[in-house]
Amino acid sequence: MTALLIDDEKHCRDVLTLLLKRYCPHVQILANCASGAEGQAAIETLHPDLVFLDIEMPGMSGFDMLEACRYSKFRVIFTTAFNEYAIKAIKHNALDYILKPVDKDELIRAVSKAEQELASQAPPRVDQLLTYLQTQRAGDRIALPTMEGLQIIHSEEIYYCESDGGYTRFALKNGQIILISKTLKEVEEVLESKGFCRVHHSYLINLRYVQRYIRGDGGEVVMANNKTLPVSRNKKQEFLSLLEKI
Structure with a gap:
């Protein structure tokens, strides 16, 4: 399974890379991206199976990046310190997230779930999340x-x-x-x-x-x-x- 890591904080990317190599060695990391714009370009070029995506990033948030992407056939595991609004949206759409600092057991669980979905060829839920966000925003102007x-x-x-x-x-x-x-x-x-x-x-x-x-x-x-x-x-x-x- 191929993956991208998108987070504006280098130490968070470094820790996640280390944990994946140690506890999920079968996950091939294609790239580490330091911004939403960089992540969008990598997704559209590399077409990963899985994206670890930080929600709060300067300029372009994780949600903003997903809306801008022209390619959406990938699984997402969100990473966040705390964000009530974001977690509510993620849970509502049955997507996965990991709270920072990342716990190895939670990481293993989330990766295993993504692998099962990939093996079953279940459709990714990114488009479903984006539809939900657009609906929520319409009433929040x-x-x-x-x-x-x-x-x-x-x-x-x-x-x-x-x-x-x-x-x-x-x-x-x-x-x-x-x-x-x-x-x-x-x-x-x-x-x-x-x-x-x-x-x-x-x-x-x-x-x-x-x-x-x-x-x-x-x-x-x-x-x-x-x-x-x-x-x-x-x-x-x-x-x-x-x-x-x-």
């Missing part, structure tokens, strides 16, 4: 009033929102910054039911894209775009409680 008019985006495109007086800056996955004439409190009322948390008087973050929490008086949170944001002392417990539920 918000309109941002800008100087030019309205910009329609999905909540999952937002890394975080930052207060700027009576305005709010939206930091998006594509690197774009959008400034709108609404307070962060008004924005929070719209987004709090969509997986967002107010961690500071100046910041509202998308919990999907939390990479890690750094302890401190209030602490700090590192987002998927490597931006470090403060957590205020009075918001710390609520934030940590929400993380524990993911």
Whole structure:
């Protein structure tokens, strides 16, 4: 069985490569890819049987990459630190995932399941997942009033929102910054039911894209775009409680 590893973090690719060679030596690794764009090109060129795919990557997420791929006849094992939205989508479509740090027993189980599906010639479920994601996104659109008019985006495109007086800056996955004439409190009322948390008087973050929490008086949170944001002392417990539920 041939495989591709797609993850923006080199140490994660290195660990997974080591575990596969040690515990699943029959898996032939065709390539290690450091981005969604690189992974897409490798998939369309090499046509692997199996793809180990990180979900949270800067620029192009794992889901974005799958949507962009013109070839989809492969099995996917997602790798993720924690992402409630992503795991819900994966489970809904009977796909497999491994939580980071990767456990060898979970890896062996997931690879064995992929081999069984391949042997039975069961159709891959990638297209089914993409249809599900498109359906979910259709009902998750918000309109941002800008100087030019309205910009329609999905909540999952937002890394975080930052207060700027009576305005709010939206930091998006594509690197774009959008400034709108609404307070962060008004924005929070719209987004709090969509997986967002107010961690500071100046910041509202998308919990999907939390990479890690750094302890401190209030602490700090590192987002998927490597931006470090403060957590205020009075918001710390609520934030940590929400993380524990993911």
